[in-house]
Amino acid sequence: MxxxxxxxxxxxxxxxxxxxxxxxxxxxxxxxxxxxxxxxxxxxxxxxxxxxxxxxxxxxxxxxxxxxxxxxxxxxxxxxxxxxxxxxxxxxxxxxxxxxxxxxxxxxxxxxxxxxxxxxxxxxxxxxxxxxxxxxxxxxxxxxxxxxxxxxxxxxxxxxxxxxxxxxxxxxxxxxxxxxxxxxxxxxxxxxxxxxxxxxxxNITSAEIIKHASNSFLATKISFANALSQICNLVGADVLKVTEGMGYDKRIGASFLNAGIGFGGSCFPKDVDAFIRLSEKSGYDFHLLRAVRQTNEEQKAAFVRLIEDKLWIVKGKTIGVLGLAFKPNTDDMRNAPSVDIINRLQAEGAKIRAHDPQAMEHSKKIFKGVTFCNDAYGVAKGSDCVVVLTEWEEFRQIDFQRLRKAMRQPMIFDGRNLYKNDNLVELGFEYYGIGRGEKS
Ligand SMILES: NC(=O)c1ccc[n+]([C@@H]2O[C@H](COP(=O)([O-])OP(=O)(O)OC[C@H]3O[C@@H](n4cnc5c(N)ncnc54)[C@H](O)[C@@H]3O)[C@@H](O)[C@H]2O)c1
Missing domain, CATH: 3.40.50.720 (NAD(P)-binding Rossmann-like Domain)
Structure with missing residues (x-):
């Protein structure tokens, strides 16, 4: 055709x-x-x-x-x-x-x-x-x-x-x-x-709703996992085990039940917003989705608070960032959580070094005052901590000894729980994941 x-x-x-x-x-x-x-x-x-x-x-x-x-x-x-x-x-x-x-x-x-x-x-x-x-x-x-x-x-x-x-x-x-x-x-x-x-x-209207409802439901699952991560921190539970235990239930499913630094990208934030507005204009207050959106914003803020708390003084410190794209395998920076998080850290006076396997070109137009590096080891050079914002496969394969040697102090904030199976504490790092029982 x-x-x-x-x-x-x-x-x-x-x-x-x-x-x-x-x-x-x-x-x-x-x-x-x-x-x-x-x-x-x-x-x-x-x-x-x-x-x-x-x-x-x-x-x-x-x-x-x-x-x-x-x-x-x-x-x-x-x-x-x-x-x-x-x-x-x-x-x-x-x-x-x-x-x-x-x-x-x-x-x-x-x-x-x-x-x-x-x-x-x-x-x-x-x-x-x-x-x-x-x-x-x-x-x-x-x-x-x-x-x-x-x-x-x-x-x-x-x-x-x-x-x-x-x-x-x-x-x-x-x-x-x-x-x-x-x-x-x-x-x-x-x-x-x-x-x-x-x-x-x-019919056309139902098809239109199917799309908004699907994206909003997926965003809800992510925000649910993120809300759980906060409770896990408060009571000393591990969100990875909690979501694993839930995810095997076929009625729930493991997909999109991942705690992290919040959803971003060109679709979820705007589609959730548009669905809330459509509901409002049609005479229904979609409280549930408003809470999803709020939880997402709070998750990014909580991650920055965690970094600030553990670094104690952010001003003048060098923070290495691994991953800028809103998710791996794309160069898309639209509504990437990295933008919000880096802006907040810069506002506190941090110096940022960053690398992303595909999103550097777009990122250079977005960020001011960021030092872009060729790889994770370049990012780590002289850093007071390394922060993982996108779970690229390349970052899974890191030589941690080499990374640690390059850093000023061996501290990792893993915003995607990417290193959940690597015992980074044994390797000499101070390691903070999401919802692993760590107060923020
Ligand atoms: N990106 C995704 O993963 C995804 C997934 C499902 C649905 N969607 C939806 O698909 C739509 C497009 O998303 P996208 O990410 O591809 O957007 P995009 O911004 O990457 O692409 C849109 C393109 O349309 C072009 N354009 C705008 N006005 C035009 C005109 N008058 N004539 C010709 N071209 C014009 C722009 O130049 C741009 O290249 C959005 O509604 C989005 O919500 C996106």
Missing amino acids: NIGIIGTGYVGLVSGVCLSAIGHTVVCVDNDKEKVKKLRKGIATIYEPGLQELMTKQIKRKKLFFSDSIKEATKRSQVIFIAVGTPSKKNGDADLTYVENVARQIAESMDSYKLIVEKSTVPAETGKRIEHTIKLNLPKQFKARNRSVPFDVASNPEFLREGSAIADFMNPDRVVIGVESKKAEELLKEIYKPLKTKIIVT
């Missing part, structure tokens, strides 16, 4: 590459001309395991194209996915400016039946707004004819995780499609047929 994808970011690029790999001809559009230039040269604009290789292959097979023209993509495609950003407004609402803008441009370029699919994460009822926008902006010949408009709108939320996006797209737990017509249902089912996965068919 001929498919257009508007917005070639984390979701758009991965979806475009994968849809072409399962047999479709895809044109990915972005209004960032520099990005399109790079993509046309065959260079992946984000880091995602396996993406560059698959992209190169699909371009060679002439199944994947890039453009900066929505008009061109609309004319070439029967199905057009909207995958632009839906960031938070100051009040927590999802900002749908980009979605509206794209819907309008698609409408203006329509010359035959099109299926327009929301892939961006959007609040309930956005589908109706897109439909209305398209009707308003259709070319004159369609408006003039007194017949049904030649398009459908559908919702197809994306559940891929950055860091394992290709694998997630190719082997999803399920595909959700929200449709209001048989034709739209058939087209979407045909697109996803090669994946041989469970397809949940519902």
Whole structure:
């Protein structure tokens, strides 16, 4: 099938590459001309395991194209996915400016039946707004004819995780499609047929809610584990054992039940906020989610308090930071907990040395006064403590003797419980994890 994808970011690029790999001809559009230039040269604009290789292959097979023209993509495609950003407004609402803008441009370029699919994460009822926008902006010949408009709108939320996006797209737990017509249902089912996965068919509004509810539920699990970590510290229990003991219960499950320094990234914080706002506007106060958000903020603050307490004086001390990206295997720095934590430590007068395997380029634009190092040993050089903020595999493989020798004092704050199985105390470190019975 001929498919257009508007917005070639984390979701758009991965979806475009994968849809072409399962047999479709895809044109990915972005209004960032520099990005399109790079993509046309065959260079992946984000880091995602396996993406560059698959992209190169699909371009060679002439199944994947890039453009900066929505008009061109609309004319070439029967199905057009909207995958632009839906960031938070100051009040927590999802900002749908980009979605509206794209819907309008698609409408203006329509010359035959099109299926327009929301892939961006959007609040309930956005589908109706897109439909209305398209009707308003259709070319004159369609408006003039007194017949049904030649398009459908559908919702197809994306559940891929950055860091394992290709694998997630190719082997999803399920595909959700929200449709209001048989034709739209058939087209979407045909697109996803090669994946041989469970397809949940519902109406557009329910599909939109499924996405917000899923992300909010996962964020709730993380905040629950983080709240447990605080109680564990207070009563002298070990959150790792507590969550392990809980996680084996199939009704609970171990996944996302991990205590750490709080969730971040481009999705959970904004989607929780948008769901709270949608509920509020619809007449329901989602107290539970407001507590999830608050717990997440408190977790970062508690981690900084722990560091301040153990270092005693932060001013003038050198703090080594391992990991800046909001999670491993990505270069994404959007809403990364590292930003908040480093800013707080700098505000207290700490000097920061940092390394991340993939997110250094983005980080250099975000942080001021940070010394960026080539590896963990460079970070440790002269540091009064090392702080783990992202659980990259590379940091699991550390030579602790070498690390300790490089440090001014051997103290580690493990914000991800990455070294839970390495007895760092025996190796001569003062070691603090999350929720391991340590008061903060
Ligand atoms: N990143 C994830 O892991 C993830 C997972 C599932 C769902 N989502 C959702 O998918 C959506 C996109 O997220 P993302 O992380 O890919 O965002 P992104 O910021 O990486 O990409 C969005 C892209 O859209 C482009 N764009 C904006 N306006 C445009 C226009 N008028 N015409 C053409 N291109 C335009 C931008 O230049 C950018 O490249 C969001 O709603 C997000 O919540 C993201």
